[in-house]
Amino acid sequence: MQHEEGMSIVVVGASGDLARKKIFPALFSLYCQGCLPERFQIFGFARSRFDHAEFRQRIMEHLTCRYAPGESCAARMEEFLARCFYMAGGYDSTDALLDLFVLMREQEGGGRADRFYYLAIPPSIFLDVARSIGNAGLVSCGVERPWSRVVLEKPFGHDRASSDMLAEAMADVFVEPQTYRIDHYLGKEVIQNLMVLRFANLVFEPVWNRRYIRNVKILWKENLSTEGRGGYFDQYGIIRDVCQNHLLQILSLVAMEPPGRFNAASIALEKVNVLRGVPPLTLDDVVLGQYVAGEHAGRRWAAYTDDPTVPDDSRTPTYAAARLAIDNDRWRGVPILIEAGKGLDARMTEIRVQFRDVPQDLFPDANGSPAANELVIRVQPDESIQLSIVNKVPGMGMKMANRNLDLRYKAAFSEQIPDAYESLLLDVMRGDRSLFIHREELQAAWDIFTPLLHEIDARRVVPQSYPFGASRPTAAEKLVP
Ligand SMILES: NC(=O)c1ccc[n+]([C@@H]2O[C@H](COP(=O)([O-])OP(=O)(O)OC[C@H]3O[C@@H](n4cnc5c(N)ncnc54)[C@H](OP(=O)(O)O)[C@@H]3O)[C@@H](O)[C@H]2O)c1
Numbered sequence: 001m002q003h004e005e006g007m008s009i010v011v012v013g014a015s016g017d018l019a020r021k022k023i024f025p026a027l028f029s030l031y032c033q034g035c036l037p038e039r040f041q042i043f044g045f046a047r048s049r050f051d052h053a054e055f056r057q058r059i060m061e062h063l064t065c066r067y068a069p070g071e072s073c074a075a076r077m078e079e080f081l082a083r084c085f086y087m088a089g090g091y092d093s094t095d096a097l098l099d100l101f102v103l104m105r106e107q108e109g110g111g112r113a114d115r116f117y118y119l120a121i122p123p124s125i126f127l128d129v130a131r132s133i134g135n136a137g138l139v140s141c142g143v144e145r146p147w148s149r150v151v152l153e154k155p156f157g158h159d160r161a162s163s164d165m166l167a168e169a170m171a172d173v174f175v176e177p178q179t180y181r182i183d184h185y186l187g188k189e190v191i192q193n194l195m196v197l198r199f200a201n202l203v204f205e206p207v208w209n210r211r212y213i214r215n216v217k218i219l220w221k222e223n224l225s226t227e228g229r230g231g232y233f234d235q236y237g238i239i240r241d242v243c244q245n246h247l248l249q250i251l252s253l254v255a256m257e258p259p260g261r262f263n264a265a266s267i268a269l270e271k272v273n274v275l276r277g278v279p280p281l282t283l284d285d286v287v288l289g290q291y292v293a294g295e296h297a298g299r300r301w302a303a304y305t306d307d308p309t310v311p312d313d314s315r316t317p318t319y320a321a322a323r324l325a326i327d328n329d330r331w332r333g334v335p336i337l338i339e340a341g342k343g344l345d346a347r348m349t350e351i352r353v354q355f356r357d358v359p360q361d362l363f364p365d366a367n368g369s370p371a372a373n374e375l376v377i378r379v380q381p382d383e384s385i386q387l388s389i390v391n392k393v394p395g396m397g398m399k400m401a402n403r404n405l406d407l408r409y410k411a412a413f414s415e416q417i418p419d420a421y422e423s424l425l426l427d428v429m430r431g432d433r434s435l436f437i438h439r440e441e442l443q444a445a446w447d448i449f450t451p452l453l454h455e456i457d458a459r460r461v462v463p464q465s466y467p468f469g470a471s472r473p474t475a476a477e478k479l480v481p
Pocket of ligand 1: 013014015016017018019022048091097119120122123125153154155215431
C-alpha cells in the first residue's frame with residue numbers, strides 16, 4: 001500500500017474480547033500481507049492496567065499464521081508486536097488521552113501520521129471517549145491528510161431518537177465523512193459479492209423483481225446460548241442486536257437498484273432508498289421468541305433466563321421473525337421474511353430468493369413434483385451460492401426433479417477468504433466508506449423498527465417460548481411465506 005504518511009491506530013477498549021479476538025488478529029493479517037504503511041504503530045487504550053509486554057502477550061495469543069506460514073510467522077509476530085503499545089486510562093480523562101498523545105508522538109518519530117481510532121467499547125461510553133480524544137487535540141479537522149477517522153461498533157443507539165442524539169453529539173468531534181460505522185456482516189465475502197452477483201451477471205437482473213420473485217428470506221440462526229454475554233444481550237435483544245443492522249443491511253443490498261457508480265455515496269443512496277421504502281413494522285408483522293431449556297447436539301442447554309447475567313423475569317426476545325414489504329415498483333407485493341434467533345438448531349446465515357412457478361405447465365404428465373427455482377446464498381458457514389433448477393431425471397419416461405447448480409467457495413476459489421474485519425479495516429485506511437453504514441441508512445433502519453420496539457416495551461410483550469435447538473418458535477410458521 002502506498003503511503004507517504006505514517007499511521008497511528010488507536011484501539012480503545014483494547015482489553016476487551018473484540019480487540020483481542022478480531023481487531024488485532026485482523027491488523028496482523030494486514031501487516032503480513034503488506035497492507036499497512038511502512039511507518040505504522042498501534043496503541044491499545046483501556047482502563048485495565050498492563051505494561052507493554054503484558055499487553056503484547058495478551059494479543060499474541062490470538063494472532064494466527066494464515067498469511068505468514070511456516071517459520072517466518074514467529075518473526076513476523078515479533079516485528080508486529082514491537083509496533084504495539086499500551087496505555088491505561090479513564091475513558092473520560094483528557095489527561096489520559098494527553099499522555100497517549102505523548103506516547104504517540106514519541107513513536108511517530110516526529111513525522112506526520114494519519115490516525116484512526118477504533119472504539120471497541122460499549123456504546124454508552126462512545127461520547128466520553130470521543131470528547132476526550134477531541135479535547136486532547138487528537139483529531140485533525142476535515143478529511144485532508146493527515147486524516148483522523150473513527151470506527152464505531154454497533155449498536156448505534158437503541159431507537160431512532162437515541163441514535164440521532166448519539167450521531168449528533170459524535171459529530172461535534174468527528175464529522176460524517178470521518179465516521180466509519182462498522183457492521184462486520186458487510187465485510188463478509190459473500191455479502192461483498194451480492195452486488196457483483198446481481199449487477200455483473202446478465203441472468204439475474206431481468207428476473208430480480210416482483211414479476212418473477214415470489215418471496216425473499218433472510219435467515220440468521222445461532223445454535224449457541226448467550227454464553228456469558230447475556231448481560232450485554234439482555235439490554236438490546238435480538239431485534240437491536242441482529243435484525244436492525246445485519247439483516248436490514250443484507251436486505252438493502254439484495255433489494256437495491258443498481259447504483260449510478262460503484263462508490264460509497266451512490267451505494268449508500270440506493271440502500272437508503274430501499275430502507276425508506278419499508279413501512280414501519282407493527283406487532284402484527286412479527287413473532288418474538290425466547291429459548292427455554294432444551295436438548296441439542298447431544299447435550300442439555302439451559303434456558304436464556306438461567307444465564308446468571310440475565311434477570312429471571314427477562315422478556316428480551318432471543319428470536320424475532322418479521323414479515324416486511326418494500327413499497328416500490330420492483331418489490332411491491334413480494335413478502336420478505338427476516339428471521340434471527342439464538343438457541344436454534346443450526347448456525348448459519350442465508351439469503352433465499354424463491355422464484356415464481358413457470359407460467360405454463362408443459363409437462364403435466366411428468367412424474368415427480370418439482371419446486372420453483374430458488375437461489376440460496378449461504379453467507380456462513382461454508383460460503384456458497386446454489387440455484388435449484390428443475391431437470392429431467394435420467395432414464396426412460398419423463399420424471400422431473402430439482403437439483404442444484406452449486407458454487408461452493410472453498411472448491412471454486414483457491415484464494416483465502418479474508419476475515420470481515422480485515423477487509424473493513426483496510427477500507428478505513430483507504431478511506432472507502434462503501435461497506436460502512438452512513439447516517440441516513442442508520443436513520444431509515446431505525447425508522448422501520450422504532451415504533452415496534454416502543455410498542456413491545458409499552459405492552460410488555462412476552463415472547464413465545466421455544467426449546468433450545470428448535471428450528472423456530474411454532475408461532476413463526478405463520479409468517480414464513
Ligand atoms: N465481541 C464481538 O465479537 C462483537 C461483535 C460486534 C460488536 N461488538 C461490539 O463491540 C464493542 C466491544 O466488544 P467487546 O466484546 O470487546 O466488549 P467488552 O469486552 O465488553 O468491552 C471492551 C472493553 O471496554 C471496557 N468496558 C466494558 N464495559 C464497560 C463499561 N460499562 N464502562 C466502561 N468501560 C467498559 C473494558 O475495558 P477496561 O475495563 O479495561 O476499560 C472492556 O475490556 C461492544 O460495544 C460490542 O457491542 C462486539
